[in-house]
Amino acid sequence: MNFVPPICSAQEAAQRTEMEIFLHFHKTLKSIFRTESCLHCPLCCCRPISASILLLLLLRQTINTPRPPPPPLLHVKAQRRSFLASLPHLQPPSALLILSRFILQTSTMVSHKEFEAAGKEPGLQVWRIENLDLKPVPKALHGSFYTGDAYLLLLTTAAPSHNIHMWLGDECSQDESGAAAIFATQLDDFLGGGPVQFREVQNCESTTFLGYFKSGIKYQDGTLRHNPRPQKGGVASGFKHVVTNDMDVKRLLHVKGRRVIRATEVDLTWSSFNKGDCFIIDLGKDIYQWCGSECNRFERLKASEVAIDIRDNERNGRAKLQMVEEGEEPAKLTEVLGPKTAIAPSTPDDDKVDTGNKKKGALYMISDASGSMKVTSVAPSSPFKQAMLSPEECYILDNGVDRNIFVWKGPKANVSERKAAMSAGQQFIKDKGYSNKTQIQVLPAGGETTLFKQFFSDWRDKDETTGPRKAYTIGRIAKVEQVLFDASSLHSNKAMAAQHGMVDDGKGKVQIWRVENGDNVPVDPSSYGQFFGGDCYLILYSYRQGSREQHIIYTWQGLKCTQDELAASAFLTVRMDDSMGGAPVQVRVTQGQEPPHLMSLFQGKPMIIHSGGTSRKGGQSKASGTRLFHIRQSSCRATRAVEVEPTASNLNTNDVFVLKSPKALYVWRGVGASDEEMTAAKHVVGFLGGTVTQVSEGKEPADFWSALGGKKDYQTSKSLQNTVQQPRLFGCSNKTGRLIVEEVPGDFTQSDLATDDVMILDTWDQLFLWVGKDANAEERNGAPKIAKDYVDSDPSGRKGLPITTIKQGAEPPTFTGWFQAWDPKMWDTDPLERIRARF
Numbered sequence: 001m002n003f004v005p006p007i008c009s010a011q012e013a014a015q016r017t018e019m020e021i022f023l024h025f026h027k028t029l030k031s032i033f034r035t036e037s038c039l040h041c042p043l044c045c046c047r048p049i050s051a052s053i054l055l056l057l058l059l060r061q062t063i064n065t066p067r068p069p070p071p072p073l074l075h076v077k078a079q080r081r082s083f084l085a086s087l088p089h090l091q092p093p094s095a096l097l098i099l100s101r102f103i104l105q106t107s108t109m110v111s112h113k114e115f116e117a118a119g120k121e122p123g124l125q126v127w128r129i130e131n132l133d134l135k136p137v138p139k140a141l142h143g144s145f146y147t148g149d150a151y152l153l154l155l156t157t158a159a160p161s162h163n164i165h166m167w168l169g170d171e172c173s174q175d176e177s178g179a180a181a182i183f184a185t186q187l188d189d190f191l192g193g194g195p196v197q198f199r200e201v202q203n204c205e206s207t208t209f210l211g212y213f214k215s216g217i218k219y220q221d222g223t224l225r226h227n228p229r230p231q232k233g234g235v236a237s238g239f240k241h242v243v244t245n246d247m248d249v250k251r252l253l254h255v256k257g258r259r260v261i262r263a264t265e266v267d268l269t270w271s272s273f274n275k276g277d278c279f280i281i282d283l284g285k286d287i288y289q290w291c292g293s294e295c296n297r298f299e300r301l302k303a304s305e306v307a308i309d310i311r312d313n314e315r316n317g318r319a320k321l322q323m324v325e326e327g328e329e330p331a332k333l334t335e336v337l338g339p340k341t342a343i344a345p346s347t348p349d350d351d352k353v354d355t356g357n358k359k360k361g362a363l364y365m366i367s368d369a370s371g372s373m374k375v376t377s378v379a380p381s382s383p384f385k386q387a388m389l390s391p392e393e394c395y396i397l398d399n400g401v402d403r404n405i406f407v408w409k410g411p412k413a414n415v416s417e418r419k420a421a422m423s424a425g426q427q428f429i430k431d432k433g434y435s436n437k438t439q440i441q442v443l444p445a446g447g448e449t450t451l452f453k454q455f456f457s458d459w460r461d462k463d464e465t466t467g468p469r470k471a472y473t474i475g476r477i478a479k480v481e482q483v484l485f486d487a488s489s490l491h492s493n494k495a496m497a498a499q500h501g502m503v504d505d506g507k508g509k510v511q512i513w514r515v516e517n518g519d520n521v522p523v524d525p526s527s528y529g530q531f532f533g534g535d536c537y538l539i540l541y542s543y544r545q546g547s548r549e550q551h552i553i554y555t556w557q558g559l560k561c562t563q564d565e566l567a568a569s570a571f572l573t574v575r576m577d578d579s580m581g582g583a584p585v586q587v588r589v590t591q592g593q594e595p596p597h598l599m600s601l602f603q604g605k606p607m608i609i610h611s612g613g614t615s616r617k618g619g620q621s622k623a624s625g626t627r628l629f630h631i632r633q634s635s636c637r638a639t640r641a642v643e644v645e646p647t648a649s650n651l652n653t654n655d656v657f658v659l660k661s662p663k664a665l666y667v668w669r670g671v672g673a674s675d676e677e678m679t680a681a682k683h684v685v686g687f688l689g690g691t692v693t694q695v696s697e698g699k700e701p702a703d704f705w706s707a708l709g710g711k712k713d714y715q716t717s718k719s720l721q722n723t724v725q726q727p728r729l730f731g732c733s734n735k736t737g738r739l740i741v742e743e744v745p746g747d748f749t750q751s752d753l754a755t756d757d758v759m760i761l762d763t764w765d766q767l768f769l770w771v772g773k774d775a776n777a778e779e780r781n782g783a784p785k786i787a788k789d790y791v792d793s794d795p796s797g798r799k800g801l802p803i804t805t806i807k808q809g810a811e812p813p814t815f816t817g818w819f820q821a822w823d824p825k826m827w828d829t830d831p832l833e834r835i836r837a838r839f
Helices: 010-014 018-024 026-032 051-064 073-085 093-105 113-117 174-190 297-314 331-337 415-419 421-432 487-492 563-579 596-600 675-688 702-707 777-792 831-836
Strands: 123-130 133-136 144-146 150-156 162-168 196-201 217-220 251-256 262-266 278-282 286-291 320-325 362-367 374-379 394-399 404-409 439-444 509-516 519-522 530-532 536-545 548-557 585-590 607-610 627-633 639-644 656-660 665-669 692-696 728-733 740-743 758-762 767-771 803-807
Touching: 113 174, 123 174, 150 174, 162 174, 174 421, 196 421, 251 297, 278 297, 278 331, 286 297, 286 331, 297 320, 297 585, 297 831, 362 421, 394 421, 404 421, 415 421, 421 439, 509 563, 519 563, 536 563, 548 563, 548 596, 563 585, 607 675, 627 675, 639 675, 656 675, 665 675, 665 702, 728 777, 758 777, 767 777, 777 803
Parallel strands: 144 217, 162 196, 217 262, 286 320, 404 439, 530 607, 548 585, 607 639, 665 692, 767 803
Antiparallel strands: 123 133, 123 150, 150 162, 196 439, 251 262, 251 278, 278 286, 362 374, 362 394, 394 404, 509 519, 509 536, 536 548, 627 639, 627 656, 656 665, 728 740, 728 758, 758 767
16 A cells, blocks of 8 residues: 655644644545545544544555555555654554554455454344454343443344444543444445444434344443543443353442333442332342332333343343332342432433424435535435435435434445445534434445335335245345244344354253142153243253353243242252252243244244143143144244134234144134244144144135134234335333333334333334223323324325224234234233242
C-alpha cells in the first residue's frame, strides 16, 4: 500500500492539538482510502479522537481495499516511516507504537481470526470489543451487556442467512463504537455483503434483537475510559464478565418491563429500590427477587423469569432462589445492604412508547457521484411502490420520528456505496438532528425485514418461503428446501441458541425418570420422548468431552403438574446432583419451552405430550376413548405432538392432527401443513396403533366429524397459508400512568397474554383485541381507538381491516389458531403461583 505523507512537518505537528492533526490529515486519509468522498472516509463518520481509531481505520483499509502489486519492500517501509514521522506527538504514545507495529506487519492480513468460524453454524455468536479487538462472549452469558462496552452479534439461520447487530452501551467510548462499526463492516464483507445490519443502542434495541433473549436482557454497570485508575465495570477497568458458576458475585439488578424485560445493574444500596418495581439481589449462592408493594402480578412473573435464567444459566442451577416481599426482608439482605431505609415511591417509565403502528416515512436516494453524499427525495410519505427502488442505487427510508432509519443497498449499486451504507445512515441521522438512540438497519436486496416492507403497498418477495412458523430467509433470498424432520439437527438452528448451547448432537447416554409419589421412577426406554403434561420428569444426559465424562440434568415440568410434584422434582434434582458430586449442569424446563439440545435427545422423533399423568387419585389417569393430537413444527424446527380436547374447534388449517376413536384412526392434514409434520404424525400413529386413514382438509368423511362430536368452526384463516407476513402481538397497558403499547419480541405464546392488559394480535388480514379479565376500564375503553389508529397509520396503506374484540375465556378458533395447543384452562391455575414453585 502506498501511503502519501501529509504535507505537514514534525515541528508544525508539535504545535497542534490532536484534533487539529487529524483534521489536517483528512485529505491524506482520503488518499489512503482512494476516494474523494467524505461518505467513504471512515474518519468522517467516526469522531477522530485518538490514534487508536486511526489504527482500526487502517486495519479496515488493508483488509477491504484491492491493491496493485506492492513496490519493493524497503521502498514501502520507507514511505510508512515517513508517514509515521509526521505524527510524533499523537497521544497516547502506546497507541502510536501499536500503529507503527501494525502498519509494518499487516500487508498480507485478510480478515480477523474470529471471523473464521463466523456464520458456519446456525445460532447466535456474540463478541465484546476489548482493547479495540474482538473477544467472544460465552453462550451462558449471552444477554448480559456492560453499559461501558460495545458488542458485535451475529445471528445465523439454517437457510443460511445472517443478521449483524452492533450494540452500543450508554457509556461506551467513541473508540469502541468506532471499532464496533468497522468490525461490523468487515464481517459484512466477509459474509459476502448479504447480512442485514442493525445498529442497537442501550434501552432502544430493536424487537429483532430483543427476540433473541426471551428471558430478558441484563445491563451490567460498567464505564470504559482511557484512564489507568481502576474503575467499576467495563473492559479498560480490568473488570471482567460475570463468569459461569461465580459464587462470589454481589450485584443489584433493577428489573423493568412487561413485554421487553430489561434488568439493569444499579448501586447495591437501599436508595436504589422503589415500591413499584422488582429487584434481584444476586449474591452468588443466593438470589433474592424483591417485589415492591406496588408492582403488579405480571411484572413479578417476568422478573421471576430473569431470576430463574440467572440461576439456571449463569450458576448452572446451583444457586438458591427466593422471593421476598417488601417489608419481609430476611436478615441476609440487611447484612449486605445495611439497615433498611425508606423505600422510594413507584415511578412511571421514562421511555415513551408510541401508541400507533409506525408513523409515515419518507424515501430518499443517496449518491456520492459528486464527491460528497447527496440526498435526493424520492417520495415524501408512504406508502411507497416497490418499483421506486432501483437496483443500481442505494436508498434511505426515513422513519426517524419513530427512531428508525433503513438503508437499502441495491444489488447493482457500486461497491463503495454499498460498503458505506451504515456510515451514510449515521450521517443522515446527524444531518436530520435525530436522537442518537435512532436505530439503523442496513438491508441488502432480498433481505428486507417486515418493518421495512410494511412501508410499501405492493411489496412482493422473490422465491419467498412460506408459513409464519417456517424457515424464513432474512439474508439473500434462497428457496429453502423442505427436508425430513430430524431432531438431531436442531443444534444447528437459531431458536433459543442465545439461551442454551448445543454441547453435542444428542447421541450420548440418556436416562429418564418420572416423579411418582415423591420419588423418581425409571421410564421404559421404548417410550423415551413421550411425556404426560400432568407430571414432572428427570432426564440425565451423559456425554464425553475429550477424555472427561460430562452430565446434564434436565428437570422437565408439565403445565398441568401439581405443586407437590414441582417441589419433589426440585428436591430430586438436587439429590441426584449431590450424588454425582455436584458436577452436572442443571437445566429446568417448562413444557413447550424445551431447548434444542433436549429435543435432539430423541433422535428424529417428535416430542409427544399426553394429557393426564400418574400422580392423581387412583394412580395413572386413563386415556380417553377418543384422542386428538395437535402436531406443529415451531419456528425453531422442533416438532411437538400435544394431546388436546377431541373437538373439531381445535383443528387448524396450518397443522396436522391425529385422531384416534374406538372405530378408526385418522391423520388429518390441513392445507398449510408441512411434510415434516406429516412425518412426525407417523410416530404418533405408531404408538396409538391401528390402520390409519389419511384425510385432507375439505375431504373429511362423516365418521371423522362424528368422532369429534360434530363439525364446528375452526381456524381456517388464509393468512396462515403461504404468507411471509409474521403475526405480531402487542400489549396495551396503563400501569405506568399512561396508556402505552409495547410489542412482544420474538415468538409469542399463550403465556404472553397478560390477563391484566388488553392485547392486540395483528395477523395482517385482520386485527384481534383480546381483553384480559383483569384489564381496567381505561385499557378496555382506550384499546379500540389504539387498534383503529394502528391500522390507519400503517405505512403500507392497509385500510378497513376487520377488528375483532374478544374476551378472555371466550376466544374463537380464528384467534386460538395462532397459538399451538391452546389451553382454555391455562388460567385456572395462577401463573405466579406456578412460577413460584420453580424457586
